[in-house]
Amino acid sequence: MNEITTGFLKAIELIVTLDPEVMEIAGRSLAISLTATLLASVVCIPLGGLVHFHDFTGKRILINIIQTLYSLPTVSVGLFVFLLLSRAGPLGVFGLLFTPTGMVIGQMILISPLMIGFTISALSAIGPQIKDTAISLGASNFQAILTIIKEARFAILAAVVLGFGRAISEVGIAIMIGGNIRGFTRVFTSAMALETARGDIELSMALGIILISLALVVNLLLNRIQQR
Amino acid sequence: MYLIEVCELHKRYGKAEVLKNVSLRIEKGETLAIIGPTGSGKTTLLRLLNLLDTSTSGKVLFDGLDATRASERIKLNTRRRMAMVSQKPVVFNANVYSNVAYGLRVRRKGDIHEKVTSTLEMVGLSGYENRNAPILSGGEMQRVALARAMVIEPEVLLLDEPTANLDPRSVDIIEGLIMRLSRHVTIVMATHDMAQGQRLAHRIGVLMNGEIMQLGKPWEVFARPENMQVAEFVGMENIIKGTVRWNESGVVGVDVNGKIIQAVSSRQSAVDSRGGGLATGDYQLSAGEEVYVCIRPEDITLALSRTSSSARNSYAGEIKAAFLSGPLARVELGCGFPLVALITRISAQEMGLEVGKRVYASFKATAAHIIIRR
Structure with missing residues (x-):
């Protein structure tokens, strides 16, 4: 118990x-x-x-798949991107394994289903009467699509904020692709995992507090957006 | 040439036939009201005119050009000559200014600020520019929608029940605007409010079950309905079955339960009760013909004694029911046949009308309209 208190004070x-x-x-x-x-x-x-905006066969199935991928395990993405970027992998020549760029790619893949899916939901929430009104007022098809996207802007922004929340809090890709190299690819989550294992609780806690504060900020932001 | 010509328009949604063989010609500058009960196809017709939907068959011509199956480009250009206001106010999630400016922006027009400002002034929403449109009241939102349509100075304004579900004050404002606009814009408006059609329109088309049942000047539709359905819809509360007994130079005597109702059989007034394309101009009613006699309740006057008025029809009767309806009193009589009269509340009170009282009901022969029973 004492360890936690001193650790917390040190972290502050x-x-x-x-x-x-x-x-x-x-x-x-x-x-x-x-x-x-x-x-x-x-x-x-x-x-x-x-x-x-397009109707095609298998659209419903595609959306179901995208929604399933919302809960894509980060380690699975980590493994997949690792295999892609490792020396022997198809993208090995670029030498992106254990680099921040590699981590960016991994996180992009991780949050893409979430962002695509939430964008689709956001656009679906805009009733057909908005498109009709736009077309009726003389918008071309393209202008009408822009109008619908604009109508859904707050919900789409929420998708972006959620994506960011998932990206910054994941640990699988950070360790497997980043490799937790000090001063190069070490981030919140990988540092916390490592420092805790090494017994440096204070550093872990400090990072944890910042991460939770960030999550709080993200959440407040999301609430504000959704209240618009 | 007509500005808009609708030729044999059919629209089917799945198995439901929403519009059946609708043909209309609309002149430039005219205000046409499409009246009809809910679900009669009014909205569908307006959507087809606005090229928002495609008809199952038939054509819509603008300036003689068929726009129904034209290229997207032609459709867009045609649509840009019109504006539509829907029944339920739809506004974009933006401020009032951006909403009103929308049509100008998509057309890449200039002088947006001036036009938006002056249009907002016309609809009485000056100072609302920066308000968020979705949080306005229903009446204000509908005025934003109307301003948004007006600002692009369309040649044709399509209004789908523009005042449905609005408070009386908003209805007044919007009707005033429509009346002003109708001086230089061609307007097609759908309404289920007959009185509104009468107030605003040059011509009225009665749309029932997807068919145009009657098309004509407001007074014709209201006083000379061509068939039973139209008669019932336009408020002909007295539709009485009878048989023609005689026809003397245009005045027809109709036997109703042994009593004679006299009606002027004007050339237009005797028509086929199916409302089909029967040529009625030369039709002569003859004895033995089965007919309906229609009398509008407000054309009937009541008196306590038999007066020597010019009315050809006068019947003694007993009041079966009487109740107030706004500024009017609705009196139901039995005088050999049932008759409903609408009189002012004051005169009902002055005469002391109550159930069981005997009164005399009179109406002119010109107030009685005949529909042939088929």
Whole structure:
């Protein structure tokens, strides 16, 4: 019990004094996950739109598959991307294993189903009367699609925020693809796993507190968005 | 040439035949009201006019050009000459300004600010520019929707029950706007409110079960319905079965349970009760013909004694029921046949009308309209 209290106090101290190692890890975590979220948004929002605005056979099945992949285990993605990026893998020549870029790719794959799926739901929630109104007011088909996306903007933003939340909190890819290399690929989750194993509870706790605070901020943001 | 010509339009959703052989010609500058009960196909007709849906068969011509099966480009250009306001107000999740500016923006028009400002002024929403449209009241939202349609200065304005479910004040405002617009815009409006059709339209089309039953000037539709269904819909509460006994130079005597009702058989007034395409102009009613006599309840006057008015029809009767309905009193009489009269509340009170009292009901022969029973 005593260990937890002293660990907690030490952790607060590390945060308040802006400990260079804690700050460095926090900065890198944010950079990697924000990049992954941003890139995934650029790909997934249009993809979600493509699925939503087109009728094709197997659409329902595709959406079911996408929804199943929401709970994709991070270690499975880690293994998959590891096999892709390892020296012998098809993308081995790029030497991306154990690099931040590799981690970005892994996180993108992890959160893509979530973002595509939530984009589709967001667009489906916009009733047909919005499209009719847009078309009736003289919008071309493309302009009408833009209008629907704009109507769904808050729900789509929620998908982005959720994706970011999942990216920053996952540990499988961080360890398997990142490799937890100090000063290079070490992020919140991989550092916590390692430091806890090594008995450096204070550092783990400090990182944990920051991570939970981030989750809180993400949640508050989400609530605000959904109240619009 | 007509601005809009609708030719034999059919629309089927699955097995349901929503529109059957609808043909209409709409002149530039005209206000046409499509009246009919809920589910009669009014919305479908407007959607087809707006090219939002494709008909199962038939054509819609604009300026003589068939737009129904044209390319997307032509459809878009045709649609951009029109604007539609739907029954349930639909606004975009944005402020009022952006909502109203929408049609101008998609057309890449200039002077957006000026046009939006002046249109908002017209609909009485100045100062609402930055309000979030979805949180406005129903009446305000519908005015935003109307402003959004007006701002693009369409040649044709399609209004689908624009005042349904709105408070009386909003209805007044919107009807006032429609009346102003109708001076220079062609308007097609659907409504189930007959009085509204009468107030606003140059012509009325009665749409029932997907068919145009009658098309004509408001007074014709209300006073000279062509068949039973239209008669019932336009508020002909007195539809009495009878047999023609005589026809003397246009005045017809109809035997109803032994009493004679006199009706002027004008050339247009005797028509086929199926409302089909029967040429009625030369039709002569002759003795023995089975007919319905229709009398609007407001055309009947009541008196306590037999007056020597010019009304050809006067019957003594007993009041079976009487109740107030707004500023009017509805009186149901038995005078050999049932008769419903609508009189003002004041005159009902002055005469002391109550159930069981004997009164005289009179109406002119011109107020009695005849439909042939088939």
